[in-house]
Amino acid sequence: MDIFNQESNLVITCNKRLAPYLEAEVIKLGITPSSVFQTGVVVKANGLTSIALNLKLRCASQILYSLAKAKVQNPQQLYDFVYSYPWEKLIDIDNYLSVTCNVNTPSINNTMFLNVKVKDAIVDKLRKVMGRRPDSGPLLTGVVVHVYWKDDEAELFIDTSGETLAKHGYRKIPGKAPMLEALAAATIYASAWDGEKPFVNPMCGSGTLAIEAALMATNRYPGLFRKHYAFSQVKGFDPAYYQQALEEIKNLVIDRNKRSIIATDISKDAIHVVKSNAEVAGVSHLLHIEKCDFADTPVPTDSGFVFINPEYGERLGELKELEETYARIGHFLKQKCAGYQAFIFTGNLELAKKIGLKASRRIEFFNAKIDCRLLTYELYAGTKRKFE
Numbered sequence: 001m002d003i004f005n006q007e008s009n010l011v012i013t014c015n016k017r018l019a020p021y022l023e024a025e026v027i028k029l030g031i032t033p034s035s036v037f038q039t040g041v042v043v044k045a046n047g048l049t050s051i052a053l054n055l056k057l058r059c060a061s062q063i064l065y066s067l068a069k070a071k072v073q074n075p076q077q078l079y080d081f082v083y084s085y086p087w088e089k090l091i092d093i094d095n096y097l098s099v100t101c102n103v104n105t106p107s108i109n110n111t112m113f114l115n116v117k118v119k120d121a122i123v124d125k126l127r128k129v130m131g132r133r134p135d136s137g138p139l140l141t142g143v144v145v146h147v148y149w150k151d152d153e154a155e156l157f158i159d160t161s162g163e164t165l166a167k168h169g170y171r172k173i174p175g176k177a178p179m180l181e182a183l184a185a186a187t188i189y190a191s192a193w194d195g196e197k198p199f200v201n202p203m204c205g206s207g208t209l210a211i212e213a214a215l216m217a218t219n220r221y222p223g224l225f226r227k228h229y230a231f232s233q234v235k236g237f238d239p240a241y242y243q244q245a246l247e248e249i250k251n252l253v254i255d256r257n258k259r260s261i262i263a264t265d266i267s268k269d270a271i272h273v274v275k276s277n278a279e280v281a282g283v284s285h286l287l288h289i290e291k292c293d294f295a296d297t298p299v300p301t302d303s304g305f306v307f308i309n310p311e312y313g314e315r316l317g318e319l320k321e322l323e324e325t326y327a328r329i330g331h332f333l334k335q336k337c338a339g340y341q342a343f344i345f346t347g348n349l350e351l352a353k354k355i356g357l358k359a360s361r362r363i364e365f366f367n368a369k370i371d372c373r374l375l376t377y378e379l380y381a382g383t384k385r386k387f388e
C-alpha cells in the first residue's frame, strides 16, 4: 500500500457553512469534487495530490485519505475491522501513533473509549506482525489515523494533515476574539473581492481579514507558514514530494508594492498584534496599519471593499454601548464609503439593524458555534446624498 501513488477518496473537511467556498477552491486548483457535503468535499486523488491540497487550501480543516470501509454494529466489530487492516504497510514501528474518531451512531456516546479501542486494534496488530508496538498518545505529531463511524458503517482514514489546516500558521499572538483564518478567507471569497480594489478593514483586531486579503492578493498559500503535516509520517513518504510542493507555492507568489489594504483598530494592543502577525505572514509591506477610531479610517479612491467585524457583545451594558457603535458604523459607511461595497460580519442581527442600511445579501456563517451573517451593503455613490 503506497498512499502517495495510489488513488482513493480524499475527504476534505471544513467547518460548517464553509463547504461552498472550499468546493470553489478545489475546483480552482483543477480538481472536480465527486461530492460535496455539509462539512466538506470528496475528491478522487492520490496522496501526492493531498500534499498539494494541504499546502494550498485556505478553507479546509483536514484532508483524510480513505483506506477502507466496513459494516460494523458494535465496538468489537470495529476492533476486528481495524485489526484486519495491514497497518505495518503505513506505520513505522518507531513512529508515534494517534487516533481521532468522529462517531455518529446511537450506541456510542464516548469517543475517548472508541479512540482507545481503535488504537488497541492497531497496536495489537503491529505487535503481532512486527513484534513491537509504536508509542501512542494524543499529540498529532506522528501518524494520525482517523475513524468515521456513522450508523452501521465505519471508514478508516489516514489523516494527512494532523493539526487543523483552518489555522494558517502566521498568527503567533491571537488577539481578542479573532476570526478563524479559514472563516476569514471564506468571507473574503464570499465577497468576490478581486484582489485589486482597496480593501479597508476598520476594527481589524488581530488583522485576520486584512492579512488573509493580502495573502490572497499575492497568491501566498498557507503552506508557506507551516512546517509539519501528518502525511510526512506515513510510510512511503519521500521528502522530495513535499519539497516540490513547497517550491511550487513559493514560485506562485506574485508580489506587489501597493499598500491598498488598510487595517485600523482603536486598541494599541491590537495594532501591535496585527503588525506582528503581518510580519510573520510576510505581508506587512502590503498593509497600511493605523491606530484610530474606525470612523477615522482612511478610505481611498471612490470604490473598494470595506470589511468590518465589530464585537457583538453578550452583556446588557455592552449591548447598549454596541447599539451606538453599530449606528456609528452606519454613519461611517454612508458618509465615508460611498461607491464601496461594505461587508459586516456579525453574530447579532438586532445590533445590525442599528446600521440603518438595507443589506443586499445576508450570507450565513458560523463563528465557532455562533450563528453569524456576512451582511452586504451596496453603498452607491448616491447613498450619501439620499441619506442626508
Ligand SMILES: C[S@@+](CC[C@H](N)C(=O)[O-])C[C@H]1O[C@@H](n2cnc3c(N)ncnc32)[C@H](O)[C@@H]1O
Pocket (backbone or CB within 6 Å): 175, 176, 177, 178, 179, 180, 202, 203, 204, 205, 206, 207, 208, 209, 264, 265, 266, 267, 270, 292, 293, 294, 295, 309, 310, 311, 312
Ligand atoms: C471582534 S474584534 C475583531 C476581530 C478580528 N476580526 C480578528 O480576526 O482579530 C473587534 C475589534 O474592534 C475594535 N474596536 C472596538 N471599538 C472600536 C472603535 N470605536 N474603533 C476602532 N476599533 C474598535 C476592538 O479593539 C477589537 O479589536
